Amino acid sequence: MQADRVLIIGDGQMGLVLADALAFRAVPTTIWSPFPDDARTLQTTRESPRLPGFRLTDGVQVTADDAAAFANATLIISAIPTQYLRQVWARLRPSLNATADRQHPTPPIVSVTKGCEIGTGLRPTQIIAEALAMPPNHPGLCVLSGPSIAAELARRLPASLVAAAPDQTLAKRVQDLLRVPWLRIYRHDDVIGVEVAGASKNVIALAAGMIDGLGAGANAKSALLARGLAEIARLGSAMGARIDTFFGVAGVGDLAVTCFSPEGRNRTCGERLGRGEKLDDILHSMKSVVEGVPTTKSIVQLAERLHVDMPITRAVHAILFDGLSPTDAIRELMQRELKAEQVG
Amino acid sequence: MQADRVLIIGDGQMGLVLADALAFRAVPTTIWSPFPDDARTLQTTRESPRLPGFRLTDGVQVTADDAAAFANATLIISAIPTQYLRQVWARLRPSLNATADRQHPTPPIVSVTKGCEIGTGLRPTQIIAEALAMPPNHPGLCVLSGPSIAAELARRLPASLVAAAPDQTLAKRVQDLLRVPWLRIYRHDDVIGVEVAGASKNVIALAAGMIDGLGAGANAKSALLARGLAEIARLGSAMGARIDTFFGVAGVGDLAVTCFSPEGRNRTCGERLGRGEKLDDILHSMKSVVEGVPTTKSIVQLAERLHVDMPITRAVHAILFDGLSPTDAIRELMQRELKAEQVG
Numbered sequence A, B: 001m002q003a004d005r006v007l008i009i010g011d012g013q014m015g016l017v018l019a020d021a022l023a024f025r026a027v028p029t030t031i032w033s034p035f036p037d038d039a040r041t042l043q044t045t046r047e048s049p050r051l052p053g054f055r056l057t058d059g060v061q062v063t064a065d066d067a068a069a070f071a072n073a074t075l076i077i078s079a080i081p082t083q084y085l086r087q088v089w090a091r092l093r094p095s096l097n098a099t100a101d102r103q104h105p106t107p108p109i110v111s112v113t114k115g116c117e118i119g120t121g122l123r124p125t126q127i128i129a130e131a132l133a134m135p136p137n138h139p140g141l142c143v144l145s146g147p148s149i150a151a152e153l154a155r156r157l158p159a160s161l162v163a164a165a166p167d168q169t170l171a172k173r174v175q176d177l178l179r180v181p182w183l184r185i186y187r188h189d190d191v192i193g194v195e196v197a198g199a200s201k202n203v204i205a206l207a208a209g210m211i212d213g214l215g216a217g218a219n220a221k222s223a224l225l226a227r228g229l230a231e232i233a234r235l236g237s238a239m240g241a242r243i244d245t246f247f248g249v250a251g252v253g254d255l256a257v258t259c260f261s262p263e264g265r266n267r268t269c270g271e272r273l274g275r276g277e278k279l280d281d282i283l284h285s286m287k288s289v290v291e292g293v294p295t296t297k298s299i300v301q302l303a304e305r306l307h308v309d310m311p312i313t314r315a316v317h318a319i320l321f322d323g324l325s326p327t328d329a330i331r332e333l334m335q336r337e338l339k340a341e342q343v344g
Helices: A013-024 A036-045 A066-070 A082-102 A124-131 A150-154 A168-177 A191-214 A218-239 A243-247 A249-260 A265-274 A279-285 A292-306 A311-321 A326-334 B013-024 B036-045 B066-070 B082-102 B124-131 B150-154 B168-177 B191-214 B218-238 B243-247 B249-260 B265-274 B279-285 B292-306 B311-322 B326-334
Strands: A006-009 A029-032 A061-063 A075-078 A109-111 A141-145 A159-164 A183-188 B006-009 B029-032 B061-063 B075-078 B109-111 B141-145 B159-164 B183-188
Touching: A006 A013, A013 A029, A013 A150, A029 A036, A029 A066, A036 A061, A066 A082, A075 A082, A082 A124, A082 A292, A109 A124, A124 A141, A124 A191, A141 A168, A141 A191, A150 B218, A159 A168, A159 A191, A159 A249, A159 B218, A168 A183, A191 A218, A191 A243, A191 A249, A191 A265, A191 A292, A191 A311, A191 A326, A218 A243, A218 A249, A218 A292, A218 A311, A218 B150, A218 B159, A218 B243, A218 B249, A243 A249, A243 B218, A243 B243, A249 A265, A249 B218, A249 B249, A265 A279, A265 A292, A292 A311, A311 A326, B006 B013, B013 B029, B013 B150, B029 B036, B029 B066, B036 B061, B066 B082, B075 B082, B082 B124, B082 B292, B109 B124, B124 B141, B124 B191, B141 B168, B141 B191, B159 B168, B159 B191, B159 B249, B168 B183, B191 B218, B191 B243, B191 B249, B191 B265, B191 B292, B191 B311, B191 B326, B218 B243, B218 B249, B218 B292, B218 B311, B243 B249, B249 B265, B265 B279, B265 B292, B292 B311, B311 B326
Parallel strands: A006 A029, A006 A075, A029 A061, A075 A109, A109 A141, A159 A183, B006 B029, B006 B075, B029 B061, B075 B109, B109 B141, B159 B183
Antiparallel strands: A141 A159, B141 B159
């Protein structure tokens, strides 16, 4: 097989740190930004306000030109926030099709987005497939997920991820492509489970942050993590995921880092809510999208449609959108009727 | 049913914070210490070097007199480090028997010890049963476990625990007894699972601390947590536990707090190892028993006997007792052959 040339769609935190790993492997890599000004700044300064302290290796190209970006790409990484995925891929569809017409095999798409679309309840690979008029469960789609706080990857600290795909050849290709000393990538085949875990953990992380903001302690946060994992797994199961996926690196691993790392955006947002700040003020002051906020809306819709009980997610929704105070919500969760513990 | 009078065996951190909760409920409570000097100091000063900042409520009695301690007890909490459990209960057996002869029903014993006996590989309730010549799986035994960093419970911060017993009436009695605003107790029936989870998590916490000491970051620690949970669950399964127990509050909840709370003793010990300190020096400087250290020895023995693969536990053992450096161990774990992720 010929050597890959990778195109990263999105100049956010994950796009940047994956470009760094690919450059380390000497894989020709281009980052595409939706905004020409941002592309020019990143191309010139090699720095981004989205990931302070990170320097983009010189070999990586940055562009906002759709056709040029796709010209030679043999593999695409999609790193766009969930609620923008549909419009970005609708815009890029002609350029992707032009590439696909020119080369065989068609470039596969590896999604690193963690979220769930408001209204449709669709997972990132489902949104991409719809925007590109591809069949669902297309063998050219793969998900890369796991505990991956970008600030740590930017410093090349060790991390483990999973590459989940219906086609294990593609999962293996992603595994090989990112074989750098600081990354360990496991192959996986449960795309639904990995995506549901990646989306829902941001909601639990908002609640975990509130516990931090209230000073309620690590015992309470860890119990929340366990109960949150149980409700995420229930949702995944109702959506066709395998339960064991939630107890792996992309499940409980990602949930743990998101709830405990001081650098996570969702936990930080929750902490500021717990301290009494207003949601709008917090979101305006943050440079990157806080995926958990829109995802809470879509997960609550999904849980209602599938009749899955998700008390923590419901409480986060009430705090974000219905004015419930974090203190009251925590008290309410603590005072629910004592009963036998149920998992799954 | 008449009101309970509780005897707590052990004046360590868990004994102290549970005495505080019982006193809040106005349950007559006595703490027994194996050492007359310690008992006198605690009875007089109401403070303990084992839990700085904590003050024992005046109503709680402290004694080192075996017969007096057991005289009126209707329920006993056993809070003694694993490797001392057998000798303490052998000493107390005549006093317990004298009480049992006087009153019906016999006082049940609630164990809060987290560990596994070196040599025998026995769980705390098994050790107690052997020392008291009770049949295994005795209906008068219960386990109380979960994410419970004592420094937080001492400040009455909220926590969730499980009370696991073959007899759900006893689990419910423990649940009712400790119904205070800062504790939420779930009933459980998988005694084996809850005890295996409580013992093994201290080993994983040592590894998590080493990751902290090496500055390897929260991504690595969270991946370790997920892989650690998988190997703990494998061991539990081989011992007859239910897998889902490991994904509840006493499983992943306790594992998370032990790996992430800065106040955990096992994580702290691991962090100091990661920074290059010698094990003996660390243990000499700590006021409380670090359960994970002896437990690592017994879990490795158990895993070998049951043919369960536990790579993280094996690595911790090699670091503690065979001079492997934490840096080499982490590198080794990261570089294991890339493969499909397996859980359970």
